Amino acid sequence: MGIKKRKLLGLALMAAMVSPWSLPGPASAEVFELDGMKNLYEGVSFDHDMHIEATGENCTECHHHTAGTAPTDPLCVTCHAKSPEIDNPSCKSCHVKDVFAAENMKKSWDTPLLHHRDKPGLKAAYHQNCLGCHEENGAPTGCTDCHAMTDAGEKFYNTGKYAPEPKTSGHGGGNH
Amino acid sequence: MKSFVAQGLRPVDSLMKPESTTEWTLKEKLLLGLSPGDYLKQLVRNPFNWIFAIIYAIGVPVILGRFYYGLGWATHGSYDYPWGLFLGWGLFCMVPLSASGFMLGTTVELFGRKDFKPIERLGLLNGLLGYLFAVVFLQADLGQPWRLIYPMVVSLGPAAVLFLVAWHVATYLSVQVAELVPAASEMMGWKAPKKFVKSIVLGLTVAGIILSTLHQGALGALFTYAPGKVHPLWYSYSFQWFHFFCSSIFAGLSMLIVVSTLSKGFLKWRCDSNFLDSLDRITLGLAKGASLALITYLIIKLTAIAHDNEWALLFTGWGQWYIFEICLGVLLPLFLYTVAIRNQSAKIARFAALIAVVGILLNRLNTALITFNWQMYQEIPHWREVTITITIYATYILVYRACLCRLPILFTWKADAK
Amino acid sequence: MKKLNRRSFLKGGLASSVAVAAAVGSAKKADAAGDFGGYPDSMGVLVDMTKCIGCRTCEAACNKEQSLPEPDKAFDDMSVFEERRHGGLPRRTTEKAYTVVNKYEVEGREHPLFRKFQCNHCQEPACLTSCFVNAYTKTPEGAVIYDPKVCVGCRTCMIACPFYVPAYTFSSATNPVIKKCIMCYDTRLKFGRPPACVESCPQQVMTFGKRKDLIELAHRNIESHPDKYVDHVYGEHEVGGTSWMYMTAVDAPFEEIGFDVHLGKQPIINYVKDFLAMVPMVLTIWPALFTGFHLLATRKDAKKNDESAS
Numbered sequence: 039m040g041i042k043k044r045k046l047l048g049l050a051l052m053a054a055m056v057s058p059w060s061l062p063g064p065a066s067a068e069v070f071e072l073d074g075m076k077n078l079y080e081g082v083s084f085d086h087d088m089h090i091e092a093t094g095e096n097c098t099e100c101h102h103h104t105a106g107t108a109p110t111d112p113l114c115v116t117c118h119a120k121s122p123e124i125d126n127p128s129c130k131s132c133h134v135k136d137v138f139a140a141e142n143m144k145k146s147w148d149t150p151l152l153h154h155r156d157k158p159g160l161k162a163a164y165h166q167n168c169l170g171c172h173e174e175n176g177a178p179t180g181c182t183d184c185h186a187m188t189d190a191g192e193k194f195y196n197t198g199k200y201a202p203e204p205k206t207s208g209h210g211g212g213n214h
Numbered sequence: 215m216k217s218f219v220a221q222g223l224r225p226v227d228s229l230m231k232p233e234s235t236t237e238w239t240l241k242e243k244l245l246l247g248l249s250p251g252d253y254l255k256q257l258v259r260n261p262f263n264w265i266f267a268i269i270y271a272i273g274v275p276v277i278l279g280r281f282y283y284g285l286g287w288a289t290h291g292s293y294d295y296p297w298g299l300f301l302g303w304g305l306f307c308m309v310p311l312s313a314s315g316f317m318l319g320t321t322v323e324l325f326g327r328k329d330f331k332p333i334e335r336l337g338l339l340n341g342l343l344g345y346l347f348a349v350v351f352l353q354a355d356l357g358q359p360w361r362l363i364y365p366m367v368v369s370l371g372p373a374a375v376l377f378l379v380a381w382h383v384a385t386y387l388s389v390q391v392a393e394l395v396p397a398a399s400e401m402m403g404w405k406a407p408k409k410f411v412k413s414i415v416l417g418l419t420v421a422g423i424i425l426s427t428l429h430q431g432a433l434g435a436l437f438t439y440a441p442g443k444v445h446p447l448w449y450s451y452s453f454q455w456f457h458f459f460c461s462s463i464f465a466g467l468s469m470l471i472v473v474s475t476l477s478k479g480f481l482k483w484r485c486d487s488n489f490l491d492s493l494d495r496i497t498l499g500l501a502k503g504a505s506l507a508l509i510t511y512l513i514i515k516l517t518a519i520a521h522d523n524e525w526a527l528l529f530t531g532w533g534q535w536y537i538f539e540i541c542l543g544v545l546l547p548l549f550l551y552t553v554a555i556r557n558q559s560a561k562i563a564r565f566a567a568l569i570a571v572v573g574i575l576l577n578r579l580n581t582a583l584i585t586f587n588w589q590m591y592q593e594i595p596h597w598r599e600v601t602i603t604i605t606i607y608a609t610y611i612l613v614y615r616a617c618l619c620r621l622p623i624l625f626t627w628k629a630d631a632k
Numbered sequence: 633m634k635k636l637n638r639r640s641f642l643k644g645g646l647a648s649s650v651a652v653a654a655a656v657g658s659a660k661k662a663d664a665a666g667d668f669g670g671y672p673d674s675m676g677v678l679v680d681m682t683k684c685i686g687c688r689t690c691e692a693a694c695n696k697e698q699s700l701p702e703p704d705k706a707f708d709d710m711s712v713f714e715e716r717r718h719g720g721l722p723r724r725t726t727e728k729a730y731t732v733v734n735k736y737e738v739e740g741r742e743h744p745l746f747r748k749f750q751c752n753h754c755q756e757p758a759c760l761t762s763c764f765v766n767a768y769t770k771t772p773e774g775a776v777i778y779d780p781k782v783c784v785g786c787r788t789c790m791i792a793c794p795f796y797v798p799a800y801t802f803s804s805a806t807n808p809v810i811k812k813c814i815m816c817y818d819t820r821l822k823f824g825r826p827p828a829c830v831e832s833c834p835q836q837v838m839t840f841g842k843r844k845d846l847i848e849l850a851h852r853n854i855e856s857h858p859d860k861y862v863d864h865v866y867g868e869h870e871v872g873g874t875s876w877m878y879m880t881a882v883d884a885p886f887e888e889i890g891f892d893v894h895l896g897k898q899p900i901i902n903y904v905k906d907f908l909a910m911v912p913m914v915l916t917i918w919p920a921l922f923t924g925f926h927l928l929a930t931r932k933d934a935k936k937n938d939e940s941a942s
Contacts, residue, residue: 138831143824143840146841147841147845156839156853165835169685181687181834194707195692196702196707197706197707202703282805284808285805293724293796293798296787296791297787320922324925324926325926326926357786357787358783361765361782361785365784368782369766369782370765371763371766371767375762375764375907377764378911380764420922424918428910428911428915431910434907435907437791438906439762439900439903439904441794442894455906591719
């Protein structure tokens with residue numbers, strides 16, 4: 039093949055790569071490792087594809103309005119009926135990890151006219167958002183069903199190998 | 215002692231030995247004028263002392279255990295029921311019964327009723343010992359009794375009612391000790407202390423009235439901190455302090471009648487004619503005072519119910535218990551005292567006094583223990599708690615007896631012609 | 633009756649003044665009180681019980697933060713919810729547990745309601761006002777803290793607390809003290825951080841912020857979800873207001889989940905003020921009154937002395 043032909047082939051290949059049919063799907067077609075609580079628990083392997091299927095491709099179920107879909111809750115719709123998709127609809131882009139840190143507190147409480155002052159932190163957002171639906175659909179709801187405890191976690195909860203010896207019955211002085 | 219006196223022993227009642235120019239030594243005075251051998255003999259012969267011996271045999275190890283193992287071992291004190299018998303009995307029951315101190319002091323020194331003088335010192339002693347042992351009970355109850363003086367010198371919390379109780383009991387104990395200094399001075403042969411106290415007796419008496427009014431009331435006010443916990447019939451945030459203060463008046467007077475009766479019965483050898491001959495008349499006089507306090511108390515109790523509109527509660531189970539307490543502790547003594555006064559019967563008055571004392575115990579135990587946490591389970595004191603309470607109370611009786619036998623309380627000290 | 637001359641009156645007056653001085657302190661604070669209403673920027677915690685799942689992570693966090701002893705059961709052992717103490721009552725705070733979560737099966741409700749219970753850090757705490765050694769302090773940050781170094785062990789605070797919070801280490805013979813939640817003051821609140829339980833909660837049942845902001849927030853949430861929440865913020869007014877406030881579900885009213893709804897709005901100290909006001913009255917009136925009685929009672933003797941003198 040001549041140099042001109044190779045260059046043309048290269049260009050064609052590059053064009054093919056960026057064509058709509060060969061682009062990857064939405065940037066979230068993977069399993070996410072959520073490991074914010076790694077001091078107590080192992081990370082959660084979050085299968086996003088499975089959840090897209092489970093919700094019937096209704097992004098609102100988990101992403102509220104940030105994926106460009108309109109919410110159904112009448113309280114939300116008043117403001118967010120036509121809210122567009124945002125650049126990064128991941129949970130952590132809105133729900134901060136250390137919600138009670140000084141600068142985040144300041145933002146929440148001192149911003150005048152802020153509506154969602156009590157926006158949950160990241161940890162709470164996951165739990166509040168996931169648990170309800172999980173319960174309704176027989177999905178895992180126990181703490182260690184989604185994330186196993188680390189050794190530090192077992193120490194924290196005084197469980198597993200750190201569990202206390204079962205006490206024989208009887209009154210502890212004063213604790214009647 | 216009775217038999218010794220019958221055999222001709224003259225009880226110590228002056229600085230000089232009878233028909234002699236030698237003085238009693240302190241040791242002899244303490245041994246009631248007996249030789250050590252005889253003293254022990256009469257101790258052993260007395261059946262009451264056998265009861266005390268049994269009480270101490272059981273009680274002393276338990277008291278030691280309380281301080282070694284802590285309150286959790288000795289009481290059923292719990293997070294829900296922090297106070298038990300030590301305070302319920304030792305503080306809340308004994309203090310109103312010891313109100314005779316300020317009552318008699320006021321009657322004799324302030325109101326000038328010298329006709330009550332024969333019983334004045336008994337009233338003062340009753341008061342002093344009652345408060346002293348209330349403090350002993352308190353020390354048994356406090357978690358850290360060695361910190362007793364903290365509210366006075368280390369860290370003050372003046373808004374608290376207990377602060378007032380602490381300061382007043384401490385000050386009042388001093389007042390009462392001072393008021394009994396004349397008796398001790400006579401026995402010991404001191405001149406100056408007696409003279410000094412006599413010169414400030416009016417001030418002491420007024421101080422005694424102020425302190426007593428406030429701390430008797432304050433003990434009641436302690437329960438105003440727990441509006442939901444004490445049953446509404448026993449609770450009144452407006453009148454609680456007055457309930458306790460007013461009832462302490464007839465409690466002190468009735469207890470004095472009871473104690474004087476016991477003294478007349480068991481320590482007759484120690485009483486002189488000045489005491490014995492006037493006792494019936496004095497008893498009726500005390501009965502008059504007690505009945506006035508009783509009727510006042512009854513009216514204020516009913517007013518408190520009206521004030522908080524609690525009439526409907528009288529028809530509940532607790533209401534029946536309340537009616538029982540009023541009938542036994544207020545109406546019955548009031549009726550009996552009135553009958554006694556009308557018929558000039560000291561005997562009936564004494565019986566009324568006993569009932570009144572029981573009524574006071576019932577009221578205080580009801581407020582502090584029985585109706586406390588009425589909406590919760592009932593708490594029964596631990597047997598160790600009961601044992602310690604009995605032991606400390608037995609000590610109180612022993613000390614009381616020891617003082618009555620030695621100090622010129624039931625008898626007049628003979629002034630020696632020098 | 634001996635003559636009431638100037639010297640004896642002065643001596644008597646001195647004795648009475650000692651009594652006055654001894655108790656004058658009792659009068660001071662009662663006069664200065666009005667309704668305190670709390671420090672203006674004090675922090676608080678709003679507990680939304682509809683969100684609590686009873687995981688007990690808060691109990692574990694408290695245990696670790698406050699270096700409490702090992703618990704009797706693991707913190708992920710849910711059998712604690714079935715424990716009952718004397719009188720069939722559920723768990724309460726103890727010397728080993730500054731906070732407990734209790735489970736309430738409410739009739740008509742599919743799921744049980746879980747309630748976290750700890751010191752409510754009242755605006756005008758009963759424990760503080762009843763303590764005669766000033767062992768409690770209401771910090772400007774909102775926490776009610778305790779100083780074990782001055783505590784005598786009288787346990788009046790336990791009598792006074794309407795929520796039955798303070799626990800006492802009855803088992804200790806040498807240094808028994810009160811144990812209760814201090815809102816992690818020493819380790820966190822002083823530095824502006826929320827208590828350990830608040831931070832550890834996976835559901836963010838607790839919101840940390842200024843008390844006055846939390847009240848606003850609570851009412852706004854109630855207004856936005858009237859079919860979800862009972863229209864009452866427990867602790868907003870109860871016993872003068874508390875720093876820890878609660879919202880509950882409409883089908884789990886406060887009285888059915890262990891809250892005392894009969895506490896009223898008065899701080900406990902208000903029930904004591906009637907007596908505290910008596911104190912200065914007695915101190916000032918009694919001396920004159922009773923000296924007057926004495927003069928009245930001895931007027932015959934005085935008259936006799938006059939007659940014999942003249």
